[in-house]
Amino acid sequence: xxxxxxxxxxxxxxxxxxxxxxxxxxxxxxxxxxxxxxxxxxxxxxxxxxxxxxxxxxxxxxxxxxxxxxxxxxxxxxxxxxxxxxxxxxxxxxxxxxxxxxxxxxxxxxxxxxxxxxxxxxxxxxxxxxxxxxxxxxxxxxxxxxxxxxxxxxxxxxxxxxxxxxxxxxxxxxxxxxxxxxxxxxxxxxxxxxxxxxxxxxxxxxxxxxxxxxxxxxxxxxxxxxxxxxxxxxxxxxxxxxxxxxxxxxxxxxxxxxxxxxxxxxxxxxxxxxxxxxxxxxxxxxxxxxxxxxxxxxxxxxxxxxxxxxxxxxxxxxxxxxxxxxxxxxxxxxx
Numbered sequence: 001x002x003x004x005x006x007x008x009x010x011x012x013x014x015x016x017x018x019x020x021x022x023x024x025x026x027x028x029x030x031x032x033x034x035x036x037x038x039x040x041x042x043x044x045x046x047x048x049x050x051x052x053x054x055x056x057x058x059x060x061x062x063x064x065x066x067x068x069x070x071x072x073x074x075x076x077x078x079x080x081x082x083x084x085x086x087x088x089x090x091x092x093x094x095x096x097x098x099x100x101x102x103x104x105x106x107x108x109x110x111x112x113x114x115x116x117x118x119x120x121x122x123x124x125x126x127x128x129x130x131x132x133x134x135x136x137x138x139x140x141x142x143x144x145x146x147x148x149x150x151x152x153x154x155x156x157x158x159x160x161x162x163x164x165x166x167x168x169x170x171x172x173x174x175x176x177x178x179x180x181x182x183x184x185x186x187x188x189x190x191x192x193x194x195x196x197x198x199x200x201x202x203x204x205x206x207x208x209x210x211x212x213x214x215x216x217x218x219x220x221x222x223x224x225x226x227x228x229x230x231x232x233x234x235x236x237x238x239x240x241x242x243x244x245x246x247x248x249x250x251x252x253x254x255x256x257x258x259x260x261x262x263x264x265x266x267x268x269x270x271x272x273x274x275x276x277x278x279x280x281x282x283x284x285x286x287x288x289x290x291x292x293x294x295x296x297x298x299x300x301x302x303x304x305x306x307x308x309x310x311x312x313x314x315x316x317x318x319x320x321x322x323x324x325x326x327x328x329x330x331x332x333x334x335x
Contacts, residue, residue: 007083007107007158008309011070012147012175013165014139015086015110016119017093018063019049021056023124028131035129038196040170041122045133048122062100063121064139065195065298066165071104072302072324073163077309079105083155087111087142087171093118094138109155111146113138140171147175160188161309163301166195166207173206180213184252189308193301194219197226204230212251216308218301219245221263238269239277247274258314262300262325268318280318283326300325 028035031048041048052058062071070084084101088094088110097118101108119139124131146152156162162179169176183190192214194200199207200223211217219227224241227233233244238261245259256273263269267279303324307317 005158005160006080007155009073009082009161009163009305010155010159011066011163012085012179013066013168014064014119014136014171015067015088015097016064016121016134016139017096018061018121018123019052019058020061020123021052021058023056023126027124033124033131033133035126035131038132041133041135046135048133049120052122060096062097065167066163068298069163069302071106072299073306074104074106076303076306083107083109085109087113087138089116089118089138090114091118109152111142113141116141142172144174144178147178156182162188163191163305165193166199169199169203169206176210180210184213187252187254189215191216191305194223194227197222200226201230211248214257215255216258217245218260220297221261224261242269242271242277243274246271262297283322285326296325
């Protein structure tokens with residue numbers, strides 16, 4: 001087996017500082033939040049970050065879906081295997097992010113914006129539910145220029161696997177398309193995460209533009225249902241949806257698309273090329289051990305990607321994803 005190259009895995013999305021706290025219904029009501037959701041902040045939500053910091057003994061954690069995934073994959077791979085791209089501000093929050101990724105052994109090439117704040121995500125935990133409210137800040141200003149800069153592009157050319165979180169569709173679709181086309185042209189592996197139901201609903205055009213390039217697409221059952229509904233796939237059967245995703249037209253014909261839908265404690269559903277559906281039972285865990293499900297999907301993607309980079313089989317890679325997700329939900333936040 002060939003040795004893994006340095007920085008074999010390149011991840012792109014929105015770096016955020018997660019401000020994680022145990023809250024209550026009153027706090028959710030105050031900011032008009034659902035107990036279990038992921039939304040972009042509007043004007044009415046902007047007070048929540050300081051409130052969590054000042055009144056709820058919040059934890060500060062390096063967050064953003066793909067940044068969580070990048071840290072998790074680096075945790076499982078040998079040193080200098082993963083590089084992460086995204087946009088941050090020039091502020092104390094960016095400094096906290098830098099320290100956190102450094103501790104994880106992750107190389108981050110951030111685009112630094114002098115005018116915008118580092119993005120923040122307020123995570124309100126109530127029981128086993130988590131409500132995430134994101135103010136993208138500087139992450140929203142990531143641009144193609146940064147991706148194409150000589151130092152960063154050299155990393156793009158050096159990597160064998162690309163992972164893009166769907167949240168980046170709200171920021172810079174041209175960067176996603178550039179990576180996707182680079183992958184197809186050079187027969188590299190392009191992995192895409194659906195990230196959240198609203199991405200499938202409200203960012204349908206850039207999502208569909210990236211779809212032909214997905215070698216692997218990962219989502220959970222609520223994202224799968226949102227995809228089906230917004231794309232006129234008239235079924236609520238996850239197995240049918242996973243087959244549909246796997247059989248969408250594909251740019252690189254050298255490998256079949258693999259679609260993977262996780263369902264919390266229910267089996268992970270997989271289709272290769274739209275053919276038979278495979279089911280992988282998750283690693284059992286006692287409910288009392290579950291601390292926080294924030295980032296469970298990110299952890300699954302991390303373990304799975306680490307398997308792909310290490311040339312492991314589909315079964316082994318999924319097993320690694322489930323193992324890391326199980327480990328992750330026993331901690332507070334995506335740590």
